[in-house]
Each structure stands twice: as C-alpha cells, then as structure tokens.
Amino acid sequence: MKKHNLSTEKKEKNVIITIKRLGINGEGIGYYRKKIIFVPGALPDEVVVAKFVKEYPQYIQAELVRIKEKSPDRVEFPNGVDPEIGGLELAHLAYLKQLEFKRNNVLESLKKYHPRGYAKYKVKPTIPAPDQWRYRNKAQYQIEFDHGKSKLGLFAPNSHRLIDLPEMPTQSIATQKTERAIKDLIAKLRVPIADYRKHLDGIKTVVVRQAEASQEIQVTLITIGHKLRNLPELAQKIMQLEHVVSVYQNETDWRNPQVWGNKTEKLAGKNQIVEEILGKRFALSPRAFFQLNPVQTATLYSEALKLLDLTPDQTLIDAYSGVGTLGILAADQVKQVVGIETIPEAVQDAQHNVKLNHLRNADYFQGSVEKVLPELQRGGLPIDALIVDPPRTGLAKSLIKTLLQVKPRTFVYISCNPSTLAQDLVLLSEAYDVRVIKNIDMLPQTPRCECIVKLVLRK
C-alpha cells in the first residue's frame, strides 16, 4: 500500500506549470488540475518544471526545478548567494517590475477588502530606492553549535537549516564584516553558544546595527542565561572592532518564542548610537525600532510630513512613535507633539531625542496607543492632527472606534502591510475619504513596501 502511494506521489512530483501571476510574497502562482500551485522563484508568463513539496487541501507548495520558457523580466540572481536565503524573494525580477509588483499588491488588497470608494484612490507609482543593494544597516544573525562547529547566520525560510555567514547582498559591508569578526571572537574566547538540544545556556543571536550618519555600530548579544564564560572579555574585544561604540547583552529564556528577551544590560561603551535624518538627531538603544534603510527613511518621513500639511495651532499625536522620529521632525511646524509607544527603552530614547534636538514642545508616553490615546483625550488633550505608524498587524479595532469618535481633522497612516491597511481603511472610510496613497520601496529585492495614506474627514 505504502509503495503504491509513493509511486503515485512520484508520478505527480514534477509538473509543467505556466505561471499566471505573483503572490503577495513574490512567489509564482499557477494552476495544476485547477488547484493553485505556489512556485517561489518563478515569474509570470514563464513555463517551468516544478516539484511538489507538499500538497494541502486548498493548494500545492512546489519548488522550481527548471525554467522552460523564460520571462523577459528575469534578471540574474546574485552570484554566490544561497537561493534559499530569506529577504531576496524578488532578486530575480527586474527592479522596475519589482516597483510595479509593490503597487499592484496595494491595489489587490484594496480590491479584496474594498474600503468605501477604493476604486477612486490614487495609488501613486512606487518611489524607488536609490540603493537597491547593501542598504540594510542592521543584521540579526542566529548562532548555533552543531557537529563540533559553530554557525552564524540566517535560517532558510520555513526550515531549521542555518546558512552560515551568508553572502547577503542587501546587507551593508560593515554590518556583515562585524558579524563575521564576532563569530571568530566567540570561537577564540570559547564563549558558550546556546544549545537547544541539550538546553545549555549561551549566546543565541548576534545583532549588529550601524547608524549611517555617525557610522557608529551597536552590538547586542542575545543570550539564554545571564552569566556566560568570558562574556565580559568578548564585549571588550568587540569594542575594539572598527566603528563599534556600544555592546549590550539582552537576556531571554528557553520558553520565550520571541527573538528578544525583556532584560537588556550594557556590557561596554556608549548607551546609544546616534542617527541623523533630515537634520534631526536620533539616539537609538538596542530594543528601539528604527527603519533598516536610512536613505529611504528620509524619503518616507519627508513624504509623510508633506501629506500631513500641519499648521502651527495643532497638537500632533505621533502614535507608534518608536524613538520619536516623526513627531520630532514635525515639532517645528506645530504647537505641541505627543507621542505614544509601548517599548519603554524607545520612549526613553524619544524623550532623550527631544532634548538632543533642543525641542520644548514634544512629550512621549509609554503604553499602547489603544489605551493611552483615549486616556489623554479624556484628560482634555486636543487631538486635531494624528500620524499612525503601526507594526504589520495594523491598528487595534478599539483604537479605530476611538478615532471614529474623536475624528482628528488631519490624519496620515503609514503602513508596512497593504492587507491590514486595506482592512483598517474599510472601517476608517466610514468617516474619512482616501485620496492619495504613496508607496515607497524601503526594502528592494523583497516583496515588502511602505504606504503613506492621507485621510480626509468627510464633511
């Protein structure tokens, strides 16, 4: 019986597919016996040989074996790079077509959830990134010890295969170089590496972030367990690497499924590194969010500020404020800025950044926007201008309810996920019109994009 199943499977394993379109994650989509088949790496109009990886009731996950008819939009995948690495899902597609794909993703999401009047929204052509390679200034690599050897790098998507010191062409040279040097130092000083099989404490992740303006590098060693052999010596050696000015330890435990734990402690050097965007300075501590592509970040913020179109009498709420970027950049144009952010270290950075930029009219609060904003409003804070920049999950339903009652006159939404954006617009379009959506490519070679939406209160 088993044998028979195997041979049936084998017969169906390699199939010829014509790719019809790209899915939201950049994978080729075709049909096999009327069932949808996903073929990562294949492009629209290509005829490919695909191998079944797994068949589900609704769809088939397949692997690209060979291209029989090639798309004119195909470009050479970067040389010497493991094709399975995450973060290069569109690296085989011509850049202009990547930009079109990102705009189409927004249009498709709007079509799927159809917020009021969506057909009339002007979704502008995606603003390209000047640097399509080497733009990432933060690397977060996992480390493991396996068969007597340590590996430091990225997992192939949906697998436990760690790609050791990957050649990652979107990663900046300095962050790559620092990761490599740290791997050598860990081996030399024999600092323990976390062992999942034996549950032995050690380092599990090495995070390297560089500020573009100051060139300063901050290193965070995420560890399981607190006291590790030779960790202070390792921190001192890391401090001697080029551009490194700050080394931290972030501690987590075996039960935490997240990469980062809650305890962060400085091991050596400065508290923060300092980035500069559009003439304002931003000190960053390890757990604070900051965009990965500093050049495009300036474009994202200046486009968002243009759409906000603030006036000097307004109070601007910078919701999901991170280290206070948008509020601080807008502070000169308004009466007052109030920011809200959950991560305590980011809020401390934002408060520090207010002083760093000699501002007196900005204040940052710790907590969730959905809880803190209604509290501030009940306390009498005028909410006439608002910018929201939530994570991929979008806005909490309770926050949308509050906004529909408060109805800020000036409202801009920055989104990194067209799907949650379109769902939130379904609710927000009860009271707001959407005229323009600007799309910005922050992460070339990936399917991700950032959208800025101006919402206009309906009369």
Ligand SMILES: C[S@@+](CC[C@H](N)C(=O)[O-])C[C@H]1O[C@@H](n2cnc3c(N)ncnc32)[C@H](O)[C@@H]1O
């Ligand atoms: C996409 S980042 C934007 C940060 C900032 N605006 C910037 O430009 O750097 C989203 C931020 O929202 C924070 N966050 C996530 N959920 C939140 C919530 N419910 N309330 C407040 N902040 C939240 C995250 O910690 C993160 O700093």
